[in-house]
Amino acid sequence: MRQELLLTMGAIIIIYQMFMLGRTIGSSLLLLKQEGYYDLGAVEKALLLFKRGDDDQKLGNLRKDVQKWNNILPKPKGWEEFKFGEIRAYFGCHEYAGDRTKPLLTLKDWEYLRSKYIEIVDKHAVFDDPVPPTDGYSFDENGPPPYYASHGVRGRGLFASRDIKKGEIIHDGERSDIEFSGGETWRKFIFSLPRNRACDVIDWSWTQKKSGDGKNRLLSAMDISILLNGDKDNNINVMPMSSISNQFYALRDIKMGEELLTDYDVYETVWADVGL
Numbered sequence: 001m002r003q004e005l006l007l008t009m010g011a012i013i014i015i016y017q018m019f020m021l022g023r024t025i026g027s028s029l030l031l032l033k034q035e036g037y038y039d040l041g042a043v044e045k046a047l048l049l050f051k052r053g054d055d056d057q058k059l060g061n062l063r064k065d066v067q068k069w070n071n072i073l074p075k076p077k078g079w080e081e082f083k084f085g086e087i088r089a090y091f092g093c094h095e096y097a098g099d100r101t102k103p104l105l106t107l108k109d110w111e112y113l114r115s116k117y118i119e120i121v122d123k124h125a126v127f128d129d130p131v132p133p134t135d136g137y138s139f140d141e142n143g144p145p146p147y148y149a150s151h152g153v154r155g156r157g158l159f160a161s162r163d164i165k166k167g168e169i170i171h172d173g174e175r176s177d178i179e180f181s182g183g184e185t186w187r188k189f190i191f192s193l194p195r196n197r198a199c200d201v202i203d204w205s206w207t208q209k210k211s212g213d214g215k216n217r218l219l220s221a222m223d224i225s226i227l228l229n230g231d232k233d234n235n236i237n238v239m240p241m242s243s244i245s246n247q248f249y250a251l252r253d254i255k256m257g258e259e260l261l262t263d264y265d266v267y268e269t270v271w272a273d274v275g276l
């Protein structure tokens, strides 16, 4: 009788422990999903799941760990008012920008960036282009634009995937650029990202008018088209049709494998116009 009672109690304890473990794993998995488990390896994820409990404080620790492992910096005091230069300095992007060995973004990286854009910037944004961001976007009926992303002397950049004729349109930002309603949303987005991605988007943002007398817009892109490097004079081989256009054409014949280079000064970047 006593033995049966002990067995029953043992079984109840085991079931209870399994229930608690299930809850812990469930809530931790949910939190990992919310926080973006992005860069975490399987071992880190497993460690996070099993080292933590399920009360608020422990979940708070889990959140900190995920942010640390994801390299998401804590928001500094007064971040809501930070200007462009202050944000760039806070993330230490100068050093990152100078690294010409930065890896190309994987499909998972682009998907993470896009999911954060939907979460923070525009809940109705849809990224359903059949062309993957690692190839660009649907440029025309043949698929992606005539370039691919790779590394060159300027670091990550775009290279002609075939011979291109002078005058050909090679990129249409109307099909791939994304817009931020203003500096406030952009700031929230940047501060939600891991450091490297934050520095990427800081480097990948610009302001531009879309009509002659229009206001300056805050733009970026979330596919390889954003890797177009800038240069000067004779090196420039692609240009926008005008300072208010997002369509780029070839200034001269370009050979397959040549890096595509534009003149960044075509668009006047005025961060103050967009609240930065």
Ligand SMILES: C[S@@+](CC[C@H](N)C(=O)[O-])C[C@H]1O[C@@H](n2cnc3c(N)ncnc32)[C@H](O)[C@@H]1O
Pocket (backbone or CB within 6 Å): 097, 098, 102, 154, 155, 156, 157, 200, 203, 204, 226, 227, 228, 229, 230, 231
């Ligand atoms: C739109 S991004 C171009 C893609 C960039 N190379 C990357 O890896 O993310 C603009 C940034 O690229 C870098 N860049 C652009 N043109 C460059 C050049 N000619 N030489 C070195 N870096 C360049 C600068 O850091 C610039 O802020």
